[in-house]
Amino acid sequence: MNVRRHGPIAGALAALWLALGAAAGPPVPAATVQADAPHDDFTALLGLLAARRHGRVSFTEVHEMAMLERPLRSAGELLYEAPDHLEKRTLEPRRESLILEHGVLTAQRGRRTHVLSLRDYPQVVPFVESIRATLAGDRAALEHYFHVQFSGDLGHWTLELVPVDATVAHTVRDIRISGAREVIHSVEIRQSDGDRSLLTIGAEVPP
Amino acid sequence: MSSAGRAGTVVWALAVLLAAAIVARATYVADLSAFLPRAPTAAQRLLVEQLRAGPAVHLIMLAIEGGEPETRAQLSLQLAARLRADPAFAAVNNGDAAQLQRDREFLLAHRYLLADDVTPQRFTVDGLHAAIGDSLDALAAPEGLLLKPLFPRDPTGELLAILDSLGPGAAPHTDGGVWSSPSGARALLLVQTRAAGSDTDAQQAACEAIRRAFAAAVTALPAAQRAAPRLLMSGPPVFAVESRAIVKQEVLRLSAVSAVLITVLLLAVYRSLPALVLTLVPVLSGALAGVAAVALGFGAVHGITLGFGVTLIGEAVDYSIYLFIQSGGDFRRTVWPTIRLGVLTSICGFAALLPSAFPGLAQLGLYSIAGLVAAALVTRFVLPHWAQGVRSVRDLSAAGEKLVRALAGLQRRRAAAALALLALAAAAVLYLQRGALFSRELAALNPIPLAAQRLDDELRADAGAPDVRYIAIASGTDREAALAAAQRLSGRLSPLVDAGVIGSFQSPTRYLPPRAVQLARQASLPTEGELRARLAAALAGLPVKPGVLEPFVADVAAARRGATLTEADLAGTSLAAATDALLVHTSAGWSALLPVAVSDGDLAPGALARLRAAVAAQDGAPLLDLKAEADALYGGYLAAAGRLALLGLAAIVVLLAVALRSAARVARVVAPLVLAVLTVAALLVVTHHRLTILHVVGMLLIVAVGSNYALFFDRSSARPYEGSVPRTLASLGVANAATVIAFGVLAFSRVPVLADLGSTVAPGTLLALWFSGLLARPAAAGRA
Structure with missing residues (x-):
């Protein structure tokens, strides 16, 4: 006989994580067709991006928040392996690592490790996907989560991403990614409450 | 003639x-009790009492499969709403936002009584400086978006600490705002019936009410979506029926x-x-x-x-x-x-x-x-x-x-x-x-067919709640004594989790700490004046604007003055069922059950010996090996x-x-x-x-x-x-x-x-x- 007890209810509580931010959003609607999407340079850019299989670059990041007197600054390295391994190693001011692999986000900070399955946190997904899908040249993913606006040309381009999902749009106004050809220069995230973060990507780190 | x-x-x-x-x-009747003998030892009596009448006997696991994820999520919400309106069910959990909101509010409101981190050291200048610094780091990470609204109230991250202590992977996944299986192919619900486990007629009525509610929810769908979704049910009441x-x-x-x-x-x-x-x-x-x-x-x-x-x-x-x-x-x-x-x-x-x-x-x-x-x-x-x-x-x-x-x-x-x-x-x-x-x-x-036993295993795995084989038992003459014993036992089990000997364990003290522990935590909170002074010093070198943490000061002051937590405070949350399940009234008094989850597969013999030793060191508390017993x-x-x-x-x-x-x-x-x-x-x-x-x-x-x-x-x-x-x-x-x-x-x-x-x-x-x-x-x- 199978003797069992108690597990499901108590164990299920860790799902509370979900409720930490805004209430869970409704299911993400299907991508809307962008009237301005088929842009020759945009298509070419995605092709260039998709051709890059891996990269390792330095970064600096600045978070501006209304409740803070001065921005939070950090610096470190970004590692990317196509199509879905993304790693952010913060070296300053404190060591921290953030690994995204197959839709699971693992954050290691001091002694603590947090593991998030992105499927459980629909409101976090657009953030992560904005960078991952851009790096991978994954047009379908980009257009699933965002209204995508391409401006400039291959030599100097900007992607403006506006969240499709209403709950996400409630917290995030837009994400602007700029670069030259297959090299990404910066990712700026502007939140609806005026807070913003700017990730500036620096030189390639020799292996 | x-x-x-x-x-x-x-x-x-x-x-x-x-x-x-x-x-x-x-x-x-046809529940499993006819196969359960009158038991000789205390541990076995507890086991049998639980199998006959324990909370687990009331648990029904539901899964909805087939159709689109959105349809399943919608059906889960509909089904839960219908079942919650039915007095036959004591609890209906499907991970929806409203339920999580209630649970979250409970944990947030009582975090200073619940978190293990709440010690006098935590609220010194150094302690505050370190804890707030950690929270700022988290704010800069992607999950910071989730934490930001909480920061002014909880800059030391107590809520996060409580949630972390539940252990990773212990919860069902969430898809479309409701619990789902890891693959996303099934929406999951956990339901507790109110009737006695041995009342097979009532359990049968409950099972039928679930099927009717599901059928009604399906009927409410657009015609094209009605054919695909199927309802799967498992759990002791289903088995009995x-x-x-x-x-x-x-x-x-x-x-x-x-x-x-x-x-x-x-x-x-x-x-x-x-x-x-x-x-x-x-x-x-x-x-x-x-x-x-x-x-x-x-x-x-x-x-x-x-x-x-x-x-x-x-x-x-x-x-x-x-x-x-x-x-x-x-x-x-x-x-x-x-x-x-x-x-x-x-x-x-x-x-x-x-x-x-x-x-x-x-x-x-x-x-x-x-x-x-x-x-x-x-x-x-x-x-x-x-x-x-x-x-x-x-x-x-x-x-x-x-x-x-x-x-x-x-x-x-x-x-x-x-x-x-x-x-x-x-x-x-x-x-x-x-x-x-x-x-x-x-x-x-x-008597349960093999296919039904397999479905039960699947749904349990989906819900992140595999078969529990080992349960440590802390007993006392009354609830408070049992909780106090459980708290001591938790202190012995935690090092085993850190050392990787066992995966994790549950304890009723997680949501209902013994009164003495709650009072000690309350006593470690500084007075409002003291907290302001320490906070001013602690924030030196941190970029937090003055005044941002006023809600924190107010919350700590309220927690310091507030009443201790009782079972009544848990009412309406899904935590009530979890605590109920782990705290049982026996013929000899009260027992707290601490189910131990094994990392993967079964315990190695050496690990089992360490677990036994740790449990036995606690007033000779028994470790129940359910299968062996x-x-x-x-x-x-x-x-x-x-x-x-x-x-x-x-x-x-x-x-x-x-x-x-x-x-x-x-x-x-x-x-x-x-x-x-x-x-x-x-x-x-x-x-x-x-x-x-x-x-x-x-x-x-x-x-x-x-x-x-x-x-x-x-x-x-x-x-x-x-x-x-x-x-x-x-x-x-x-x-x-x-x-x-x-x-x-x-x-x-x-x-x-x-x-x-x-x-x-x-x-x-x-x-x-x-x-x-x-x-x-x-x-x-x-x-x-």
Whole structure:
């Protein structure tokens, strides 16, 4: 006989994580067709991006928040392996690592490790996907989560991403990614409450 | 009809009416409790009490599969809303936003009483500086978006600490705002019914209410989406309802098949419809009396008892067969004394089951005794009067003569020597297999089909709640004492989690810490003035604007003044059910259960030793190994059943010794029965059956039924003999055929306990008849 007890209810509580931010959003609607999407340079850019299989670059990041007197600054390295391994190693001011692999986000900070399955946190997904899908040249993913606006040309381009999902749009106004050809220069995230973060990507780190 | 006949008929009719009324009003149950014995040790009692009535008994797992994810999420929300409105359900959890919101608000409101981190050190200048610095780091990470709104209230991250302490991977995934399986293919809900676990009717009503609610939710969908979604259900209430349905179906199906086959047999033998109808009267009267007796004696009739009821046909039908076939002369003088002795030996056999700790067996014992007594009394006092008009039963003397000659032929061929060899061979087989003779696992009795057990495993894995095998138990005289013991035990288990010895563990103190601990945490919170001063110092070098943390100051002040947490504060959250499940009232006081999850697979032997040592160091608290305990329980009552069976056999021997007053005659009656039991046991072992408790009971039945045959052979070899030997032999053949049909049909049951019984008794009684015939004194056959 199978003797069992108690597990499901108590164990299920860790799902509370979900409720930490805004209430869970409704299911993400299907991508809307962008009237301005088929842009020759945009298509070419995605092709260039998709051709890059891996990269390792330095970064600096600045978070501006209304409740803070001065921005939070950090610096470190970004590692990317196509199509879905993304790693952010913060070296300053404190060591921290953030690994995204197959839709699971693992954050290691001091002694603590947090593991998030992105499927459980629909409101976090657009953030992560904005960078991952851009790096991978994954047009379908980009257009699933965002209204995508391409401006400039291959030599100097900007992607403006506006969240499709209403709950996400409630917290995030837009994400602007700029670069030259297959090299990404910066990712700026502007939140609806005026807070913003700017990730500036620096030189390639020799292996 | 004589006046005695009329009186008998009137008494019979009144008894039937009375029994029918009792049977109609009786409660019928089919949960697993019939397979759970009264337990000897405290830990086992706790286990059994929990399995019988614990919160886990009320848990139903639901899964919705098929269709689009959005459709499943919508159905989950709809279904949960409908079930929450139904008073039959104590809790309905599907991970939806509203429920999580309630849980979150509870944890947030009481975080300073709940978090392990709340110590005086945490609220010093250094402690605050470090904790707020950690939170700022988290704010810059992607999940910072989730944490940002909380920062002004909870800059030291207590809520996060509480959530972290629940352990990773312990929760179902979420998809579209509701719980789902890891693959996302199923939406999950956990439902607790309010009714007692043993109230199968109420559990069945709850299961039906769930199906109706699901059907209604599906109907509300657009037409195109209605076809795909399916509802899956599992859990103890579902199993109880399902096993009752299976047992019921099986009882009806098997009874019908047996009835048809026995009817055909008797028609072929009797060539008389009235005789056939009359033959069934003692059988049906006996069944009615048996169920009524169990209802009176046990309060509720277990479904499986009705299943065993088929077996009664096997013996009760024999009595009327003897009446119709043998009674050329005076039934009361020639046949009845033997039947009477047969009934008495059977009663001895079944009485051995009455003290069994296994309620199913005790019910079987009472059922059979009452049934046989009733059937015998009807055969003796009612049937002969009714049968006076029925004289057209075919004379089986001619067929009997052939049997007599065949038997005599066999006996001349040194049958006894052959049987002695057979006994030796059977004993040798049993001896060689002695180590692997018995099935030691309780699972051998599980009536739930394998597919349903597999679905249960799947849904549990989906919900992130695999089978719990180990439970540490902290007990106390009252709730508070049990909680305090659980808190100490948690302190011993935590290092094992950190060291990776065990995966994680749960404790009721997570949501309901002992009062002393809550008071200590409260006392570690500084006064408002002190906190402001320390906070000002702690924020030096951190970029937090002044005034941002005012909500934090207010929350700490409120927590410092606030009342401690009681169970009432948990009401309305899903945490209430979790705490309830882990805190149980026992006959000896209160016990807190701390289920231990193993990282992957099972514990290594070394790890188990460390776990045991850690648990035992705590006031000698027991570590319950559910599987080992359940199997030990089963092993214990298997042994007890074996002892009872031997006791029954001994009682039968004593009875025969008193009745027959001859050691030789007793030996002649008992030897073929023992030989039949040995041979059947050897046959079962050779055909790769592990013997279960039901096989043991089956062997007792072989002796009980077979003793009738042996007694008739004994009688026909005794002098002076007044009956007809050929007719006696013919009636035994017919009676045995009826028995073999009844039990043989049982052997094909899908319910393991019924199949075990059938596959033992059918061949066993057949062998008992043959062996009795072969070992009877040749003089009996020869004098025909």
